[in-house]
Amino acid sequence: MxxxxxxxxxxxxxxxxxxxxxxxxxxxxxxxxxxxxxxxxxxxxxxxxxxxxxxxxxxxxxxxxxxxxxxxxxxxxxxxxxxxxxxxxxxxxxxxxxxxxxxxxxxxxxxxxxxxxxxxxxxxxxxxxxxxxxxxxxxxxxxxxxxxxxxxxxxxxxxxxxxxxxxxxxxxxxxxxxxxxxxxxxxxxxxxxxxxxxxxxFTKSYTELKLLGRALEKMQLLFQNKYSQIILAQSDFELFNAVPSQTQGIVSQPTMIPGVEVSALLKQEPDKVSVNLRSRNHIDVSAIAQHFGGGGHARAAGFKVSGKPVQLVAEELAAVVKEALSNAH
Ligand SMILES: [Mn+2]
The missing domain is CATH 3.90.1640.10 (inorganic pyrophosphatase (n-terminal core))
Structure with missing residues (x-):
């Protein structure tokens, strides 16, 4: 074929x-x-x-x-x-x-x-x-x-x-x-x-804007500020009566910070953790996503994991991102 x-x-x-x-x-x-x-x-x-x-x-x-x-x-x-x-x-x-x-x-x-x-x-x-x-x-x-x-x-x-x-x-x-x-x-x-x-x-609901604010509050920079991680727990969604699909665009925000190469948004959903990845210049995040059974593009990718708490997924992901960042230089 x-x-x-x-x-x-x-x-x-x-x-x-x-x-x-x-x-x-x-x-x-x-x-x-x-x-x-x-x-x-x-x-x-x-x-x-x-x-x-x-x-x-x-x-x-x-x-x-x-x-x-x-x-x-x-x-x-x-x-x-x-x-x-x-x-x-x-x-x-x-x-x-x-x-x-x-x-x-x-x-x-x-x-x-x-x-x-x-x-x-x-x-x-x-x-x-x-x-x-x-x-x-x-x-x-x-x-x-x-x-x-x-x-x-x-x-x-x-x-x-x-x-x-x-x-x-x-x-x-x-x-x-x-x-x-x-x-x-x-x-x-x-x-x-x-x-x-x-x-x-040019349309965003009150809930989406509040969720964006919450996400930015929870943003953490790791690995010499090259990696941004945002973890949204189920309680964050409950706070605003929001659903995970109302997070569109959030993952791209941290890549505006000079020096941030990879941005990850981890969402604890009822039955799984879903992760969005973005890359600014030279890290292939589709390769990172593939590591966890996901896929996508070099600059935008994602994956889902079932049966693991979001903190554990965040740790495993951070380890893979760390390696990708160190290989890039
Ligand atoms: Mn497409």
Missing amino acids: NKYDSFQQVWQAIEKGQSFFVAGHLNPDGDSLGCTLAVCSLLERLGKEAYAYASPAIGKDLFFLPGLPKIHVNELPPKPQFDTVILLECSDRQRGGDLESVLQNAKTLINIDHHLVSDAYGDVNHIDSTASSTAEIIFQLFEASENGLLPTPDEATCLYTGVVTDTGRFLHTNTSAEALRVASALVALGADVNKINQVIY
Whole structure:
């Protein structure tokens, strides 16, 4: 299986299918959900049936995405029979959740992803880790179509959301010339940039702001101030009646401090500890996340651990970060 099947091969696989199942990864982010919706809309315009799926829930900040009500949240057909499955943003075939009943009955599996470490588990695989986002790849797929298909304004809004969120508002190091070219093209095609900015970037609840304050209060700098660690206990969430998903963006804050190379946010959730990692310049945090069974990108990654208290996970993580920092010099 080629890891880098061409867009032509992706299009050939799409042309062959009539009924499609489309999904991104668990806990879908803007890229995952934006791509799922844009691809489903495209398939429907091509006269095909598309079943959009997401699990386990969709964050409120993404409710504005055009076509969102079409998504089946946590809901699979009793006897899934799709010609073709398109998995987006899934670095392995389990990243979309328990989809085995869907995958086993499908004739063709198309895998489109931009993660650094990604399995070629599909029949057709287009994996491009140089792309800022899967949305960037989907736009290129449009451009490669023989019949000159272009995103509709709604599809452009979905794809722009993927590019803008995965590049952290064009601030992360994956903000390439190509990412900006694609973003520009999507704006020209009618992406609703103002709405996206208002909803995703200029809206935060009282609870989220209080949680941010709590997190910054608990920030600790270790290893000659190169490592920032924030541990949020269950009591921190209870204090503001908050849930762990309301911590978006917190992990990036400590990397503003000059000298901080790695930032970790550890959250004690009822059944697990979940960890977000960010790196400023040269530490590959996806390698650190992989050490704990997680993954992601060089500058942004994460993992989850069950059956261990958050303090123990913090100690184990600190040891791995310490080694990564010492190897970097
Ligand atoms: Mn992505």
